[in-house]
Every structure is written in C-alpha cells, then in structure tokens.
Amino acid sequence: MRSLTIGRVLDIPIRINVSLLLFLPILVWLIAGQIELYADVVNAVSPTTVDAEVLTEGETPWIIGVVAAVGLFVGVLLHELGHSVTAMRYGIGIASITLWIFGGLARMEDLPEDWSIEFWVALAGPVTSVALAGICYLALFAIPSSAPAVLIFVVAWLAVINLTLAIFNMLPAFPMDGGRIFRALLARNRPYVEATAIAAKTGRFFGVAMVLVGVLNFAPLLALVGFFVYVAAGAESRVVTLRDLLRDVRADDLLQTDSSTVGTDTTVQDLLQRMFEDRRTGYPVLDANGRLAGLVSLGALRSVPPADRSTVTVADVMSRDPPTVSIETPAFDVLERLAETGSDRVVVLEDDRLVGTLDNEAIVAYIDLVQGIGPLPETETPDATPPDGYA
DSSP, X not given: OOEEEEEEETTEEEEEEHHHHHHHHHHHHHHHTTHHHHHHHHHHHOSSOOOHHHHTSTTHHHHHHHHXXXXXXXHHHHHHHHHXXXXXXXXXXXXXXXXXXTEEEEEESSOOOSHHHHHXXXXXXXHHHHHHHHHHHHHHHHSOTTSOHHHHHHHHHHHHHHHHHHHHHTSSOTTSHHHHHHHHHHTTSSOHHHHHHHHHHHHHHHHHHHHHHHHHTTOHHHHHHXXXXXXXXXXXXXXXXXXXXXTTOBHHHHSBOOOOOEETTOBHHHHHHHHHHHTOSEEXXXXXXXXXXXXXXXXXXHTSOGGGTTTOBHHHHSBSSOOEEETTSBHHHHHHHHHHHTOSEEEEEETTEEEEEEEHHHHHHHHHHXXXXXXXXXXXXXXXXXXXXXX
C-alpha cells in the first residue's frame, strides 16, 4: 500500500501508510466502545478518580477515541524516533519512518550486524515508550482534580498503553524489538546468520502463538500481528542469508560482459528474431551517438500486437530510464535495486561507459552454485577478492 509523506523530523521523512488511515476509524471505534472497561484501569493508576458515566455521555466517547488514537500513534512515532536517534549516533542513516496498521517502522539505510549496536538500537524504542509512560503518569499528579475528566482519562490511558506496548515489544518475537535484542545477544558468540536463524525460528513460534491466542479469544488484531511476525521473521532470515551468500560479490563478477546492444530504430520483429538467435531476453539500447538510451526486454515486446511488430521500433517500447549500477556495486545492492525498480536487469557502467548487463537469473544462478558447493576454502579463494559491501 502507498504511504504519504506528512513532514520531516530531524530531517527524517515521516510517512503515513494508507493501512493506518483505514485502521484509525476502527481504532477510534474500539476505544470509544470500551470506555467503561478502560475507566477501571485508569482509576487504578490515576490519583484523581474519573466517573465512567460522564465519559460515556453524548459524543464524549468519540472525542476520547479520536484523541487517544492520535496520542497512541504520536507515541509510536516517538518510539521509532528513539530507534532512529540511537542508530544515527552510530552513524546509521534513516531513510524514513512509516506509521502503519501494526505501529511504526524506522527504515534504516544499513541494518547493523555488530551485536552491541543492534542491542542498543533495538532497546531504545521500548525505553522511549517506558519514558513516555512515566511522563504521562507523572503528569497525572500535575493535572488538577478540577480538570476535565476527558483529559485525565486520556493521559492515564496513554500511560498504561505506552507501558503495555513497551512490554509487548520486548517479547523475543523477532523481528520485534525484543527479538532483535535476542538476536544481538545470540550474535555475541555465534555467526550473525546462525543467530538470525535461531531468532527467526523463535519469532515464528511466537507468531503462531499470537495467532492462536487471537483466534481463541476473538482478538483479530493480535492474530494479524502474529501473522505479520511469522511472515516477517522468515523473510528477514532469508534476506540475511542472501546477503551473507553475496557478501564479497560485486556486479562485475556476475555481469554479462558481451557488448550486444540494439539501436533505437530496430523494429520489434527484428529484435524478437535476434532474441531467439542469441537466447537473450533483454538488451541495452544505444542512440545514434552511441550513448545509452534505455533498456528493452522481452516483456515490453510482448505488449506489441503481432501485426504491428514490423513497424513499431525499440524506441517506442523501451524503458527510457533503466536502472544502472557501477561495476563496484555489491551484488546484494543490485538485488535491492532490481526490487525497487521492478526491473529484471540492470545496466552496468564504468565511468558512464556501458560494460554490460546483470539480471536476476545470473544472481540466482550464482546463489544456487554457492548453496550447492558451499563457500570455497580460504586457500582456494582467488587473489583478486572484491571488497566487502552491504546495502
């Protein structure tokens, strides 16, 4: 789903996912419909007792629902800023913070593999939530007893909910904060990939448990969170394994170095025939001056009706802004670039000069090879080992 950028904090883009906009009215309704239940909890922590009957009169429940829901996601934003500020102190850039149906997500430009850095970055979020809970709790003693009951209720509710979220986030359900802390502790004395596999397996266990508890107790949101944890744990484990397999591999190690190109005036019919002869499904496109003009693939040619293939040219169907990388680009970064652009190949350049192309198939073939034979022993590794590189 799409996300809308609503501003920047500490030069970090803040985005709201469409899923949150769809979920907010439901959250408001849930809060408004359980005022009496929450009132018992609020009165247990607040020095000033609130009358539940006053809070349920007229439009008051809906006002409480709106203010509390907004306050909750302000707390989620501050939670993510806690992660972000700590990461920035370690030199890790933050691409964005997105608020969505399951809370928040601070997207880092590079996930730390140093266990101590991950530990403190992961811990910063729950610590921020606990601090918010403490601030709201202390505020209850500063608010006069004559203040509106709605204000006292919302502040007390935010104290309770922020503490609850902090405790919930500390569950070792990778990739939640507690799961990341768990992985960091595991990574102190074992390989990062192994630590991730153990944390992911634990995360999937908690995900299944959340789904079962949610279904048995008619708590659909908890079941959805459990499903997300289960899927995300497996996905991140696969990404970490993939990154490790491609650790010392660059674009120039895998690219197709032949200089096969096509011109912008080549017809679709001629190109299809050439693809059949070359057993290739994509080519860089050069203009009349020999400069890169785009990239054409079999998928684009398929959209041309057979009757028009002798008159439609490559210039009409090519991608005019193809994804490009340099020869030094790590192979894992190439995969990320392919995912971001939705393309099946990238053009590889050296000093703005076309060197070749690199597609998904070449990277997958290399991964299959490495997984089949395992990493080469140290003595068999070629001397010209490419430098390490990560996304």
